[in-house]
Structures are given as C-alpha cells and as structure tokens.
Amino acid sequence: MSVTLTLPDNSQRHFDGPVTGADLAADIGPGLAKAAMAVRVDGQLRDLDVPITTDAHVALITARDEEEALELIRHDTAHVLAEAVQELFPDTQVTIGPVIKDGFFYDFARDKPFTTEELEVIEARMHEIVARNEPIRREVWDRDQAIAHFRSIGEKYKAEIIEDLPQGEDVSVYRHGDNWLDLCRGPHLPSSGRIGSAFKLMKVAGAYWRGDHRNEMLTRIYGTAWRDKKELKAYLHRLEEAEKRDHRRLGKDMQLFHFQEEAAGMAFWHPKGWAVYRALEDYIRRKLDKAGYKEIKTPQIVDRSLWEKSGHWDKFAEHMYALTSEDRDLAVKPMNCPCHVQVFNQHLHSYRDLPLRLSEFGSCHRYEPSGAMHGLMRVRAFTQDDAHIFCTEDQIRSESEAFSALLFEVYKDLGFEQVRVKFSDRPDVRAGDDATWDRAEAALKDATQAMGLDVELNPGEGAFYGPKLEFVLTDAIGRDWQCGTLQVDFVLPERLDASYVGEDGNRHRPVMLHRAIFGSFERFIGILIEHYAGRFPLWLAPVQVVVATITSDADAYAQQVLERLKAAGLRAELDVRNEKINYKVREHSVAKVPVLLVVGKREAEEQKLSVRRLGSQDQTTETLDDAIASLVEQARMP
C-alpha cells in the first residue's frame, strides 16, 4: 500500500507504506527534521510520530507557523509544569491545563496553595525537565482501563474527566520519558527539549473545579511561553506598558478621582476627573438631543414593590441596597427601566407618540461582590447613559438601525475605529412565545444587515426577555471592551402594564428597547484613560492649556492670557511659580497637558504666545488672538 502526500507547494512525495510526519520531514531534509514540531494532515494537527496511512495533504509545522507553534509550545509547557509539580509535590493531583491568550495555566488539587517561593522552585525544575529532553509519546488506552488507572494512582479529577467521555471511546495519554504521563488529546511536540526556555510562571490563583463555585477550589498556576527569549521579553515589556496606562495609576497621577474604604467601589471624582466626566456628558447629551431622545430624571430610591413587580427583586435582591424608612421597604435603584415605564405610564399614549425615546443619566447602585470590584471598571455606584425606546414591533428595525448608527458615530468621535457586534438570540429559558421571538430576532437581524454590519452570532445568550446586540470596541492596545448594548424587551412592558392606543383604537403593548452606548460613565472613562494612556484629545482633556511664565516680569501678561482663555471657555491654568521654564515644560508634559503656552518678556511686549504641544519638540509663536481662536476651534467637541 503506497501513500502519496501532497505538500503545501502542491509537490508530492510517494512512500511505499505508512509514514510519520517525522519520516516526511527527514525525507525532505535534515534542517526540517530538526525544526518540525507537528504535522497537519488534511487540516488536522497531529503528532510527528503518528503514522499517516492514506493519501493526504500535509504540512509540517515549524516555529515559523506562529499560531500553531505557540499553541504547541504553550500546551507542552503546561504539561511540563504539571510534571515538575508532581515530581516536587507528589501529593498533588493534576486536573486540566489549557492554552490561553499569551500563555497557559494548569489547575492542581492540593491541601495548600503554592507559594511564590515554590513557584520559583517549580520553574527551575521545569527547566531541568526541558534540559532532560524527554521524549513525549502518545499512547492510546481503553477508556475504562484509563479510568481504573487514574483512580488507582489517586487522580480522581482525571478519572472524572474521562468518565465524561462517551462509552467505548479510546483515550489518549502522553508519556514524558519513562514514567510521568498525563491524559491529553494532543498533539504534542516530540520531546520536552523542544519547548525551549522562553517561558515563565506568572502567578498563583484559586479557581473552582469545573468553573463552578459550588465545587472545591483548586490552585491554578498561570504561565507564559513563547518561541524565543526575545518574544518573551517583548511580552513582559508589553505588560509593563499596559501597567503604565492603568487607569487607577493615571487616575492618581493625574488627580482625576480616588477611592477610599468608607465608600468601597464608589468613586470620589476630583475637579480634573470631573471635568472629563462633564465633557463626556455634555457631548453625549447633545448627541442624544439631536437623535430625538427626551432626557428625564427618576428617583434614586424606590419602594420595593416596584422591583418585585418588575421581577428584579426576585433575581437580584442580594445585589441591591435595601433600606427601610417609615415602615416602607425601599431599595436604591440598580437600574432605570422600571422608573422609565412609570414615566411612560403617566399618560395614555397614542401610537402617534411612538417611538418615544426616554433617556437618563441614571445614577445606579449595585452591591457587587467584594472580589468583583476593579477601579472604575467595576464599581458599586455608577451612572448609565441609559435610554429606553418605547415603540411598536414594526419600529424595532428602524430604531435599531438609528441606534447603531449613533453608536458608531460616538465611538468614532472617541477614537474607537474597530467595533465588533455580537448578536445574542433566544436562550433556553425565556419569556414570550416563539412567534414574537421570531419577529424580534428578524427585526434586529434586518437592522444589522441593512447597515452592513459584520455580526458574530452568540447563540442562546440573549436576555430572558428578548434578543440583544452587544457592541465590543477594541482599544489602542488591542483589548476588547463590551460597552454598548441594544436589548429588545417585550416582558417588562407587560409586567408593568405599559400600553398605547393603536390606529385601531385598541390598547396595545409597546416594545421596549433598552440601550446604552457607554454603558457606565465610570467604566467608559476608565477605558478612555487607558485607550489614550491619559493623553486625552483636547476637547476631553482635564486641563487643556497651561500658561507658564519664563520670568516674573511676564506674570501680569500671563494672568491676562489666562482670563482670556477662561472667557473663551477653555480649561486653563496658570503656572507663575519661581521655576525655570525647563522644569515647567517637563512637569506639564508629564502631567499630559495638551497645550503649553509659554510667555516671557518678548511675548508680553508683543502680545504674543509661544505655543508648545504635548509630544512635540518645537513651538510656534502666534498672536494672542490667533492662538486663542485656533485653540477654541480645536477644543470644540465633535
């Protein structure tokens, strides 16, 4: 029986019998034999030592195949980590160890979690195992035999994993050297030496077995692994850079906001941070006004009965701030929708009123679990750029389109060009009949298609009350943030008895569209800080202009310039300190002030300004009037 293998360049090689990826590589050349990591056979990645028995399209994987190579290296490094751990701590059970973005992790079951010192010891042992260059071989075992084996050596988690596999299915295990083995689907590198030394254990963490908080907690070790030291170094450098733009760091440095333990999870906004907040609020308010929204404001505290009617108390009571006053049970609002329905219900609406778009910068409080909080990104007090569109079913499509258009415009204005849209359709547990779901999903889908949006399907992830679109933006360093949302809801209008009079003179239920563009101001500002690394565009910058003097002879003129800037509506500050101009330039540059106006004797005499922009070495000299006029123009919100 001969085997013909077709290579990526369409050349063919003939063999008399079954051949392994390793044979093939050796046949092509010694360089490739050394470099080959795995082989792709008809699209499937396989071990190098697995015989190929039929004609196939094959490709040998080497370090040049970035994606596959990293996958293989990280996967094998995870196994070597497990091997090292079990050599050093034989009482430890292994569980799972998948590849993740930038690295891998492995979860272990052990009485005591690993310490940082142990991590170092483990890493050292991993390097030894790599140096041993143990062969890694695949073995195929009978399922029940595998269960019995892992049970007998006290690996109950592995046994449990195999038990979940279908009856009669063989399982593969990989043997490192002579003794150590681990259950795994593979494929793997031919030997442990092929991993190289560009890996590093990063941190220990707890993680629930099978991701379920009712299960026991395992110890997870996170690691990173790369093709070479240079890549590893670049990755570690990337982490440092990301840390520099951390909004908590910059929020402190730039005096934007702070947190303190008397109000955990609730931001104290400082003048500079609040200036950013206000600029953003002014901006979005104008956009919403233009898009036909009507802004309202509803109470912070509402009787519990409303939350019971809306269904929120049932589901989220634990996460609501409840209080009692004069024998009434109240709750601080965790969301605005029920209140918006109350506003809607104050009038008997005609179909002619629809769509009615009610917006609110709604201040909400939710008791988030202590471990969930994270700077501005996850807080207990936040303000949503919330709105609810009351409309007919027929209007879902056009309203969705209009909303998406608005959202893209806003994201673009804020410097986010790359936005993904996820479409979440009906979940298993849901309210409403299938015909209504059909119509709602179709309307949403139509709207996205009409706009030519690329939509990722998120099957079964819709809210129980209706399908939704989620808008995910990508920031300057490639991280994804889900911010915008558009949710179709035909349940809440029912529960809170919203209705309108239709053309036919009868009462009908409106559909409610829940929608937000930022999500929450707090979180969105956090994202903006990190996206811009604190260097806000002029219209958002907390301090837009600093007037800095070279000599005290220019103080009076500088004061006059400041007044002019403020009168023109710019956020400006004055620096007349007894310091050298070098010092002032440095300080305001570090503080990320976009425009520095330097004034010395010359400028004062000629009524001019020396304009220096952040990030630029040179400066221009302009007349006072010109400079202010052009700054006002540049600082205009989009």
Added chain:
RNA sequence: GCCCACAUGGCUCAGGGGUAGAGCACUCCCUUGGUAAGGGAGAGGUCGCGAGUUCGAAUCUCGCUGUGGGCACCA
C-alpha cells in the same frame, strides 16, 4: 463570596522585636532662568483598624477592613 498576596509621610518605595528612612511632591530662602528636573533649608508618619503574645509590637500571631491578581458573579 472563594483562593493567594499586599497595606509604612501627599506619591513611589526601603526597612524591620528596643518606639521610623530615601526620592519626588509641599513650605521658605537664593536664583529671573527661553522650551523635559538650578541650588539650599524646613516641615510632614501614634507604620490600615482591633485584639493577643512579649518587659517591650510598626515588626510575631489571630480577626476585621480595604486594595491587587485570579475564580465565581455581572439585570
């Protein structure tokens, strides 16, 4: 909420059983300097909170709170 780590002047951090140290920032003095740190002096902390061990605790132990990294959660 769960696991691990951390908590020292405004900020960044060092120290560590015998009652605290640096740099930057701050105040004052000298310097009036033309585009990324001029010089000098000074002030500033009951070492997160509470208990325990000890002759003595900021330091060791326990509890609490908060923060960080994960997990779980996220209307």
